[in-house]
Amino acid sequence: MSSENMASLSLEDGRSIVNLLECPVCLSTMKPPIFQCQNGHSVCSECKPGLQKCPTCRGALIDTRNLLAEELAYKVIYPCKNTVRGCCEKVSLEDMKKHETACPHRKYECLVAKENGCAWTGCRSDILRHMEEKHDKYIYRSDLCSFKYEEFNFLQECKFSCIFSSCGEIFWFRSKRDPEKRKLYEVVQYIGPKENASKYAYEHRLVSPSGDQKLTFINVVKSDTDELKNIYEMRKCFIIDYDTLEIFTQNGKTFEYKIKMCRQK
Ligand SMILES: [Zn+2]
Ligand SMILES: [Zn+2]
Ligand SMILES: [Zn+2]
Ligand SMILES: [Zn+2]
Known part of the structure; x- marks a missing residue:
């Protein structure tokens, strides 16, 4: 999505859609499927299984999905999960998988893992040191x-x-x-x-x-x-x-x- 489209999706009080999609438990931006409580509060699908009650209102969590939130999730752009390792890319959910498998900041497995039964993983800049x-x-x-x-x-x-x-x-x-x-x-x-x-x-x-x-x-x-x-x-x-x-x-x-x-x- 272009940045121009993104601008039209910002809210008047300056909070972005991304902030609205923040899961109240893990604080990451929710990705579909997004579930809700009986009162309509959303929670992400990764946090839901571990919860007895809605983290916002203590109401019962139900299996109904929040389709509006899911639709918004497809419209926003997310930071790559490798942000902590230095990736500045932001991509739509649709392009996320493609980016993350090719992200230059992703975790690599040891390049001679098969030959050595080595379980090391790390980023590109650490590969040579590990090999040495x-x-x-x-x-x-x-x-x-x-x-x-x-x-x-x-x-x-x-x-x-x-x-x-x-x-x-x-x-x-x-x-x-x-x-x-x-x-x-x-x-x-x-x-x-x-x-x-x-x-x-x-x-x-x-x-x-x-x-x-x-x-x-x-x-x-x-x-x-x-x-x-x-x-x-x-x-x-x-x-x-x-x-x-x-x-x-x-x-x-x-x-x-x-x-x-x-x-x-
Ligand atoms: Zn969550
Ligand atoms: Zn609730
Ligand atoms: Zn990346
Ligand atoms: Zn190794």
């Missing part, structure tokens, strides 16, 4: 990252994550081996505001053991909000089939390649 303290061997600190496998097993299903701390940013590298499809999938995702992802690219560099075959594959970095499953299915990443991959392995086992991170011009 707990998972240092999963950090690649160069714009040119080398991967070397002594025993690369084509037949083993394998998923792997690590991070690249390069270009002054944090990138999330994910790799998947699929023996059934006989393919290797790899993608680099940007940790941070979605719009920054496409400013970067990653370049796979493979060289055959004899040196006479080279493969360079350049992809634009994806956002951390893009679902990994979709990236793989849409083939928006590095994909190489095993027949091609074998060209670049020594004795079918030793496999070495490099990934270069760069800022796009």
